[in-house]
Amino acid sequence: MAYETLIVETHEAVGLIRINRPQALNALNSTVLAELKQAYGAFHADEAIGAIVLTGSEKAFAAGADIKEMQPLEFADVYKSDFISGWDEVAKARKPVIAAVSGFALGGGCELAMMCDFIIAADTAKFGQPEITLGIIPGMGGSQRLTRAVGKAKAMDLILTGRMMDAAEAERSGLVSRIVPADKLIDEALTAAAKIASLSRPSVLMAKEAVNRALETTLEEGLRFERRLFHSLFATEDQKEGMAAFIEKRKPVFKNR
Ligand code: HXC
Numbered sequence: 001m002a003y004e005t006l007i008v009e010t011h012e013a014v015g016l017i018r019i020n021r022p023q024a025l026n027a028l029n030s031t032v033l034a035e036l037k038q039a040y041g042a043f044h045a046d047e048a049i050g051a052i053v054l055t056g057s058e059k060a061f062a063a064g065a066d067i068k069e070m071q072p073l074e075f076a077d078v079y080k081s082d083f084i085s086g087w088d089e090v091a092k093a094r095k096p097v098i099a100a101v102s103g104f105a106l107g108g109g110c111e112l113a114m115m116c117d118f119i120i121a122a123d124t125a126k127f128g129q130p131e132i133t134l135g136i137i138p139g140m141g142g143s144q145r146l147t148r149a150v151g152k153a154k155a156m157d158l159i160l161t162g163r164m165m166d167a168a169e170a171e172r173s174g175l176v177s178r179i180v181p182a183d184k185l186i187d188e189a190l191t192a193a194a195k196i197a198s199l200s201r202p203s204v205l206m207a208k209e210a211v212n213r214a215l216e217t218t219l220e221e222g223l224r225f226e227r228r229l230f231h232s233l234f235a236t237e238d239q240k241e242g243m244a245a246f247i248e249k250r251k252p253v254f255k256n257r
Helices: 030-045 075-080 087-091 108-115 130-134 142-150 152-161 166-173 182-198 201-214 219-235 236-249
Strands: 006-010 014-019 051-055 060-062 097-101 104-106 116-121 126-128 164-166 178-179
Touching: 006 030, 014 030, 014 182, 030 087, 051 182, 075 087, 087 108, 097 108, 097 182, 104 108, 108 126, 108 142, 116 166, 116 182, 130 152, 142 152, 164 166, 166 178, 166 219, 178 182, 201 219, 201 236, 219 236
Parallel strands: 014 051, 051 097, 060 104, 097 116, 104 126, 116 178
Antiparallel strands: 006 014, 126 164
């Protein structure tokens, strides 16, 4: 499948999606959204794919939503079309998605990275929510996901001033899970994704659901949710296999059932 704004590859059980609009620092326009939904859909439909890596270029993961596309829009246009709501589908991906961020991840770019399950950052990465400098506010989840990720003080600082933070500050704040040298970024992300893809699929999907539930519910409900999922994994062949392999000191052969 040929895309206009993406480069899509498979690396064994991992799907790799690169946003590719170099002339606009990977600004997210409606074509990027439509194509990302298509690429995600194809990887979700493909049983052989166990995890996805989403990345941009060395210079930019994505410098935001496309300002040139947004500039002429009127209230009635954005309200009636519920502009931006299409990104919810990207955020709801069931298979694990790792964001591999090099260079700018600003505005919608930072928000897209935060829709992924975790962020691996190159040492060149720069994160920010500069919408306030354009007379708007974050609209793809920045005020909500960034606040959950880094807490109120840092989120307010970034969202009210529009300043950027570097990879070290982003890691210190809990926005990114690890920092790697820029030239190792894709390899590290693919290795992490391949590890995830090698594990039992039901346990991976449930682990993701359980962690996400922590952000949505009370501790008591979250603990109950986790325990029920945990119980249900004892109905899988892979739980028997995983534990038998440990006891027999061999590698497990998971069947994803
Ligand atoms: C459209 C963009 C763009 C964007 C960069 N470009 N960001 N086009 N939308 N978000 C274009 C520039 O216009 C320019 O095109 C080309 O990419 C290269 O950018 P430069 O500015 O020349 O590069 P540089 O000097 O290296 O500066 C990099 C930068 C700067 C600091 C990242 O481009 C920048 O500030 N970009 C905007 C960042 C931003 O405000 N993002 C938030 C957007 S709002 P030409 O044709 O001139 O060469 C948003 C809301 C999301 O994301 C939520 C609701 C939709």
